[in-house]
Amino acid sequence: MDRINGKDIDLRVRLGGLSLRNPVMTASGTFGYAGEFSHLVDLQRLGAVVVKGISLAPRPGNPPPRVVETACGMLNAIGLENVGLEGFLAEKMEFLREINSRVIVNILGDSVREYGLLAEKLTGVKGVDALEVNISCPNVKKGGVAFGTDPAMAAEVTRVVKEGTDLPVIVKLSPNVTDITVMARAVEEAGADAVSLINTLIGMAIDPASRRPRLANIIGGLSGPAIKPVALRMVWQAARAVSIPVIGIGGIATPEDALEFLIAGATAIQVGTANFYQPRSAESIIDGLAAYLKTQGEDSIRSIIGTLQTEGD
Amino acid sequence: MPEFQEKAPLLDREVIADDIFRLTLHAPKIAAAARPGQFVMLRVGAGMDPLLRRPFSIHQIDASGNMKILFKVIGRGTAALAGVSPGSSIDCIGPLGNGFSLEKKGRLCLVGGGMGIAPLYFLASRLLQNGKRVDRDFVLLGARNHQELHIVADEFYELGYRVQTATDDGSLGHHGFVTELLDPILPAMERVCTCGPLAMMKICADKAGAADVACQVSLETHMACGLGACLGCAVRNADGGYLHVCRQGPVFDAGEVKWTG
Numbered sequence: 337m338d339r340i341n342g343k344d345i346d347l348r349v350r351l352g353g354l355s356l357r358n359p360v361m362t363a364s365g366t367f368g369y370a371g372e373f374s375h376l377v378d379l380q381r382l383g384a385v386v387v388k389g390i391s392l393a394p395r396p397g398n399p400p401p402r403v404v405e406t407a408c409g410m411l412n413a414i415g416l417e418n419v420g421l422e423g424f425l426a427e428k429m430e431f432l433r434e435i436n437s438r439v440i441v442n443i444l445g446d447s448v449r450e451y452g453l454l455a456e457k458l459t460g461v462k463g464v465d466a467l468e469v470n471i472s473c474p475n476v477k478k479g480g481v482a483f484g485t486d487p488a489m490a491a492e493v494t495r496v497v498k499e500g501t502d503l504p505v506i507v508k509l510s511p512n513v514t515d516i517t518v519m520a521r522a523v524e525e526a527g528a529d530a531v532s533l534i535n536t537l538i539g540m541a542i543d544p545a546s547r548r549p550r551l552a553n554i555i556g557g558l559s560g561p562a563i564k565p566v567a568l569r570m571v572w573q574a575a576r577a578v579s580i581p582v583i584g585i586g587g588i589a590t591p592e593d594a595l596e597f598l599i600a601g602a603t604a605i606q607v608g609t610a611n612f613y614q615p616r617s618a619e620s621i622i623d624g625l626a627a628y629l630k631t632q633g634e635d636s637i638r639s640i641i642g643t644l645q646t647e648g649d
Numbered sequence: 650m651p652e653f654q655e656k657a658p659l660l661d662r663e664v665i666a667d668d669i670f671r672l673t674l675h676a677p678k679i680a681a682a683a684r685p686g687q688f689v690m691l692r693v694g695a696g697m698d699p700l701l702r703r704p705f706s707i708h709q710i711d712a713s714g715n716m717k718i719l720f721k722v723i724g725r726g727t728a729a730l731a732g733v734s735p736g737s738s739i740d741c742i743g744p745l746g747n748g749f750s751l752e753k754k755g756r757l758c759l760v761g762g763g764m765g766i767a768p769l770y771f772l773a774s775r776l777l778q779n780g781k782r783v784d785r786d787f788v789l790l791g792a793r794n795h796q797e798l799h800i801v802a803d804e805f806y807e808l809g810y811r812v813q814t815a816t817d818d819g820s821l822g823h824h825g826f827v828t829e830l831l832d833p834i835l836p837a838m839e840r841v842c843t844c845g846p847l848a849m850m851k852i853c854a855d856k857a858g859a860a861d862v863a864c865q866v867s868l869e870t871h872m873a874c875g876l877g878a879c880l881g882c883a884v885r886n887a888d889g890g891y892l893h894v895c896r897q898g899p900v901f902d903a904g905e906v907k908w909t910g
Contacts, residue, residue, distance in 0.1 A: 365878075365879075366878060366879070367878055368876070368877055368878035372874075372876045372877040372896075373876060373878070375653070376652060376653075376654055376876075396890055397880060399883075399885075400870065400891075401870075401871055401881075402880070402881045402882075402883055403873050403879060403881030405871075405873075408698050408700055409700060410701060412881060414880045414881065417880050417883070417891070560697075561697045561700070609700075609873075611874070612701060612874040612876075612879055613692060613700055613701050613874075614692075614740075615654065615876070616654070
C-alpha cells in the first residue's frame with residue numbers, strides 16, 4: 337500500500353452498514369457475474385462487484401439488435417436478460433463467494449411482491465453483501481409505468497425490500513425524471529441505506545437509409561462518457577438532498593471522472609460501460625485515486641468526498 | 650480457456666483492395682492460445698469516439714506470435730483501424746469464442762464469402778499442421794471481384810486445398826454465387842464449414858442439411874464487449890430463444906440457428 341505523511345493511503349469507504357476496501361465498484365449489467373472478466377481483471381482489487389440484475393424467473397431478453405454505438409456512448413435494449421434467482425444461486429454464487437470482493441446483487445421485478453420475494457430469498461445467502469434495487473422496470477400492475485419515475489411507487493418498493501432483508505439496501509435511481517431529488521428523498525424516507533445513480537438515459541437512434549430504428553426495441557438506455565455531465569449534475573443534486581450515501585454512476589472511465597463524482601458528493605462510484613471497452617478501467621481508477629491523494633497530501637479518500645468548492649465558499 | 654489483453658505492435662499493413670486491409674499484429678499470448686474460428690476485440694487509440702471495441706476473426710497465426718486480421722472498411726471502427734500505421738500499437742483482447750471443429754477425419758469443404766474468408770484460412774492451415782489430409786478437401790471462395798480475392802485464394806491453394814472461386818463480376822473464377830459451386834462437391838463431403846454473409850450461410854446450411862452433411866457456421870453480430878457481459882450479441886436460436894455469439898459462438902452447428910425472421 338502507498339503511504340502519505342507516514343500513513344497508509346486509505347481508500348476505504350462505508351455505505352451504511354457496508355464497508356468497502358475502496359470506492360470503486362463495477363456496475364450492474366456491465367460486468368456479468370464477474371467470472372466473465374476473471375482472466376482480464378484482478379477481481380480482488382475491486383471495492384465491490386454489482387452483478388447483472390436478477391429477477392425471480394429467468395428472462396430471455398429482447399430481440400436483436402440490442403446494442404448500437406452512438407457518439408461517445410452506446411444504446412442498449414437488452415431486456416433484462418438474466419438467469420433468474422435459482423440459476424443465479426446454483427450457477428453463479430459459488431464463483432462470486434471466492435472472488436474476495438464485496439458482492440452486491442442487483443434485483444428487479446415487475447411487481448412490488450417480486451422485489452420483496454427476491455429480497456427475502458437473497459437474505460442469508462453466504463457471499464451476498466448487499467442488495468441494489470433496480471427500480472427502472474415497468475410496474476405491470478400500474479400499466480407499465482416505471483417504479484423509478486413515481487416517488488410513491490419507488491418508496492413502496494424500497495419499504496418492501498427493507499422489510500424482507502437485513503442486508504444493506506441500495507436503491508438505483510432512474511435519471512428519466514423531472515427532479516432527481518424528489519426520488520432520492522422518497523427512497524431515503526422509505527429506508528434506503530444508500531442510493532446509486534444514474535441508470536441509463538432513455539434514447540434512440542435511427543438508420544436513415546432504411547428509416548428503421550437501430551434497436552429492435554426502438555428505444556434503449558444511453559450509457560458511456562456521453563452521459564457523464566448529466567450524471568454528475570444529478571449526483572451533486574442528490575447528495576445535497578439526502579443524508580444517506582450516494583453512489584455515482586454514469587460514464588466513469590478514468591480516475592479524473594471518479595474524482596469528479598466524489599468531489600460532487602458521491603461516497604463511492606460504479607464503472608459501467610467502460611468495462612466493455614477497457615476491462616481494467618476499475619483497477620486503473622483505484623490506482624489513480626491513490627495517486628491523487630498523494631499529490632494532494634491527503635491520506636484518506638473520505639476527505640475528498642463532497643468537497644466541491646464553489647464561489648463564496 | 651485463457652484470455653489476454655495485449656498492446657500489439659502493428660508490424661505490417663497490406664492494402665488488399667480499395668477498402669480491404671490486412672494487418673499483422675504481434676500478439677504472442679493471444680497467438681499462442683488461439684484456435685481457428687475464435688476472434689479478438691480490437692480498440693484503436695484511447696479516444697471516446699468510436700468508443701467500443703470491434704470484433705475481428707483471427708485470419709492467420711504464425712510461430713513468431715504474429716496474428717493477421719483481414720477486414721473491409723464498413724464504418725467508423727474499421728476506418729480507424731485502416732488508418733493505423735506500422736509502428737503503433739493496437740489494444741487486443743482475445744482469443745474469444747469457441748472455434749471450428751478440428752476433426753481430421755473425412756472430407757471437408759470450406760465456404761467463405763467476402764470477409765468470411767478470413768477465419769477459414771486459419772482453420773485450413775491449422776488442419777494441415779495437425780496432419781489432416783487436405784488434398785481432397787475443397788475451399789470455395791466468393792467475393793465481388795478478382796482484386797478482393799486473388800491474394801488470399803492463392804494462399805489457400807499453396808496449402809494444398811482444391812480451391813474454387815466465384816466473383817460477382819466474373820473477373821475471377823465462376824461468375825455468380827459461391828454457393829453454386831457447392832452442388833457438385835457436396836455429396837462427397839462429410840463436413841462443411843462456412844463464414845460470410847448470412848444469406849450465403851443459410852444457403853450452405855440448407856444444401857448441407859438436404860445432403861445430410863454436417864455444417865458449421867460462423868456468425869457475426871454487433872457486440873459491446875465480446876466477453877459475455879453485455880448480452881448485446883444475441884441471435885435467435887432454432888427453439889425461439891437466443892444464442893450469444895460471443896461466448897456460445899461465434900461458430901454454431903447450422904441446426905442451432907434460426908435462419909429466418
